Amino acid sequence: MDYSIATLLSYFVDDKLVAGKFLEKKLGCESPEAIEALQIALDALEKMGVLVKERGKYNRVTREDVVEARLRCSSKGFCFAIQDDEDATDIYVREGNLSNAWNGDRVLVKVIKDGTRRKSPEEQVHLILDRANPSLLAQVKKSEDNYRAVPLDDRLLFELELQDKEQNLGEAVDHLVHVSVLRYPIAQHPPLGEVTKVLGSDAEAAADTDIVSCKHDLPLGWTPEAIEALQSLPKVIEPGELKKRTWITAKLQLVTFGDGPRGETLPWQEVALSLESQANQWQVGIHITDIAHYIAEDSLLDQLARKRGTTVYLEEQxxxxxxxxxxxxxxLIPDEDRLALSFFLTVDDRxxxxxxxxxxxxxxVDHQLDFSEVQTALADIESVSGELKPYGGLLQELFFQIxxxxxxxxxxxxxxxxxxxxxxxxLDEGRLGVIMTQETLPIRSLLAELMVVLQREVALQLQALGIPGLYCGQVAPEGEDLTDIVKLAGNLDLGVKIDLEGDIIPQHYHHLSQGFESLPAKAVLNHLLANTLKIEKYFSHPAPHFALAYxxxxxxxxxPAQRYGDLVIQRLLKLVLTEGRDRRTKQMKTGVELNAHTCRNQISWNVLPPNLQETIEGxxxxxxLGLNDREQTAEDAEKDLLGLKKAEKMKARAGEIFRGLITGVQSYGFFVQIFDLLAEGLVHVSSLKDDWYEFRSRQCALVGRKSRTSYRLGNEVDVQVRSVDYYRQQIDLGAVNNAPKDSANMDFDDDDEDGDEREEQDTMDWDAMEDGDDDEGGAVIF
Structure with a gap:
């Protein structure tokens, strides 16, 4: 099947009966073989009690003892089932109860033992909904009669048999390879894989972009069918289409903003701006390329884009x-007619x-502007000359006023x-959900203000029209996410008070970021604060957005050319223009303007036909769910590449000494964020040979028993790079003997009330180290 069980079940919403023919159409089952495979899946789900058949149609069965979750496994074999609900309890799953599920898989889990006050509930995987590892990175090993692939990710608790079809696997033994999974484990049969690419003798010999794209299963190329579909798209705009549209070329200057090419890839110019000054206000035009005109819904290019979800940036790749x-x-390139969706915002002098x-x-478009050139010109706007001179007024009003x-x-x-x-x-707030400012290029963040306010207005318009929409929200961080940052702020005497037992609000982040502004370590502190934010998620209903305070x-x-969700919104907005009813009945002489804010609070009828609305909602x-998974994959991949880049740089500078900030203290050592590269490493307590160091939890410090030397959260220290695990992105640091003796300034009570807890924690952490847990050998780079 070309679809997962999760995709199949996603069509069962609101306790509605679903016909098999409907599923055949939605899932693209056209051949007799595909229809038969779908029926087999439906019969199996009915037998397992996931679906029930009523009057020839199917309905989803709701059971209190079965929940949907994603598996997060440990290298030691046990897993936790993580539910989508942020407040839901994580569920413990023993290795023997995984039912051949792997780390990252989306599953249905069934409770087999209720939880207690001290223990999580215990469950068993009831059904695998979606596989998270269609391919993986592995090392090839030779057995007596075959070849095996051993995954590099030690959370994948299996080995794959390798299919050796005209492949000389003998030359790939002990090499790093990319393996596609041909068959997942069934009963007593192990998984079967096929080597698709030999990356190198080890991780360090492989290209970092190859490692990341293979690890996260990112598609880099296009099939011949996709290229053929692209070539079949019209190369010129049809005259009939031009007559249907408003021409925005007569009196307005249109400009685009952008950077240079990334490697061999040309940058997309999706947005152009225009500006018209009016009495005590401005009309800002934001013109977005009309991708929906060229990419028909459910076409091959649309299906591929939906599967990819979003553009992933791996530096030049x-x-x-x-x-x-x-x-x-x-x-939107200069001097070429382009189809667009043009938005006009009226902004007053407030x-x-x-x-x-x-x-x-x-x-x-009249002209394409480079961000760096504009930033330089704005520094001395009166002396702007050359190609920028005709746009000096527009730039001044846009970036100095609006x-x-x-x-x-x-x-x-x-x-x-x-x-x-x-x-x-x-151009907007991006996946992290917060507008990030650059000291060297502040106009980028100023332009993002305009994009954000436009997207807010589009969301309000969708709600006013009463039509289905794809909304973007951000969940507020939990108090525990900010624990270390708040302690750090306290140790740095920033005067920021945050009650971690209460709700975390955006103003807390504002106060922290303002407090960091005057500190030499502000880059590190802003980086740490950004890491506490959860990435944005899509919703089929309006949802709060934490960082933007909506x-x-x-x-x-x-x-719309780089995020599939944006393309969906573009289609909805165009659908309103072509299919929307602007009045309650045809007998009414006048209607409302569905494309303007003036219709808000004026609509008391269905704008779209009921059947169409119901289809869109489904x-x-x-x-x-699929878009959120793809956004998370993209975020993980981009962070992974950044971590590999940092690990590579730090490995090349092994033995050198760096200045850094202590950002975390545990019984087994302390974490240091190095100022130069924003790379984090671990100074293990066993490397501190000058004294016996004890962990003081209340002071967030490691304190020498004899010397009273302390390594405290927020201290600046010099550290030496001892070793780097490139693939795991872990840096092992050693402290240079420059830690302050804080016994005069801090009350290190030998009879710490947390002593018993500390002693127990020490034992647990050291056992974890000896067993090869994730903390061993350094810290993961963030």
Whole structure:
């Protein structure tokens, strides 16, 4: 089957009966073999009690003792089932109860032992819904009569038999390879795999982008069928289409903003801006390339884009949403007519949006502006000359008035900024959900203010129309996520008080980031604070957004060529223009403007036909889970590459001494964030030879028993790079003897009330080290 059980079950919503023919259509089962495979799956699910058949149709069975979750396994064999609900309890699953499920798989788990006050409930995997590892990285090993693949990820508790079809696997023994899973384990039969690529003699010999793309199963190329589908798209705009649209070329200057090419890949120009000054207000035009016109729903290119979900940036290497050839048809480049969806925001002199409307349009960009050039020009706006001179007024109003006013409104609402040293490829807040500012290029974050406020207005318009939507939200961090940061702020005497027992609010982050501003270690502290945020998620209903301080109603729409969710929103907005009812009955002489803010609070009828609305609701519900999984995969892959890059640099500088900040203290050692590279390593307590160090939990410090030397959370220390595990991205550090003697300033009571707990923790952590747990040998780079 080309679909997972999770995809099949996603069509069962709201306790509605679903016909087999409906599932055949939705899942693309056209051949007799595909239809038979679907029926076998339905029969099996019915036999397992997951589905029930009523009047020839199927319904999902709701059971209190069965929950859906994703497995997170340990290298020691046991797993926890992590439910999607942030407040739900993690469920313990023994190795013997995994039913051949692997780390990362989405499963249904069944309770076999209720939990107690001290123990989590124990469960057994009832059904594997979706496999998370269609391929993996492994080392080839030779057995007596065959070859085996041993996964590098020690949380994958199995070995694969390798199929040796015209492959000289003997030359790949002990090499790092990419293995595709041909068969998952069934009963007593082990999994079967096939080597698709030999990456190198070991991880360090392989290209880092190959490691990341193979590890996360990222598709880098395109099938011949996809290229053929791309070539069949129209290369010129049909005259009939031009007549249907509004032309935005006469009186407005249109400009785009961007960076240079990433490697051999041309950058997408998805957004162009225009500006018209009015009395005490401005009309800002945001023109977004019309990808929906070229990519038909359920076409081959659409199916591939839905499966990819989002563009993944691996530095110069990009895993795009669409083939690069689409850029030539859709990218908003100067002096070319392009189809677009044009949004117009009316912004008053306080930075509030007082008007909104959108149209299907034709645009022609006048000039493409480079971020760095614009930033330089704005430093001395009066002397702007050359190609930028005609746009000096637009730039001045945009970056000195409009965007700062919008930013002020956001901050007053309770939102916050964080600082970064690297530019995001997105024009809006990006996957982390927070607007990141750069000291060297502040106009990027100012432009993001405009994108965010547009996406807020689009979400409000969808809600006002009463049509289904794909919304974007961000869950608030838990108090425990901020424990170390709050302790760190206390040790640095920032004066920021946060009750970790209460709700975490955006203002807490604002106060922390403001407190970091004056410190030499602000880059490290902002990096740590950003790591406590949860990435954005998609919802089929309006949801709160933590970092942007929206109670509900936010979406994404400015990047339809690089995020599939944005393309979905673009289709919905165009559907309103073509299929929407602007009045209750045909007898009414006048209707409302469905494409403008003036219709809000005026609609008391179904804008879309009921059958169409119901279909869209079902499709969006099914889409959300897959998009969130792909966004998480993209985030993990991009972080993985960054970690490998840092590990490579640190390995090359083994033996050197660096200055860093102590960002965590445990009984087994302390973590140090190195200022130069924002790389984190572990100084293991066993490397501190000058004294016997005891862990003082209340002071977040390791204290020498004799010398009273302390390594305390928030201290700056010099450390030496001892060793680096490249693949695991773990750095082992050694402390240079420069720790302060804090006995005069801190009350290190030998009779610490946490002593018993500390002693027990010491024992547990040391046992974990000896068993080869994740803490051994260094810290994972974040």
């Amino acid at each position: 990009i895993c795009p949403l669409f083939p690069e050839g689409l850029i030539g048809r859709c990218s 930075g509030e949006v007082t008007g909104f409307e959108y149209h299907s349009s034709v645009v022609k 965007c700062p006013l919008i930013k002020s409104q956001r901050l007053q609402r309770g939102s916050f900024n964080l600082q970064t040293e690297t530019a995001s490829p997105r 109670d509900s109603g936010y979406t994404h729409c400015v990047s 499709d969006l519900h099914q889409l959300v």
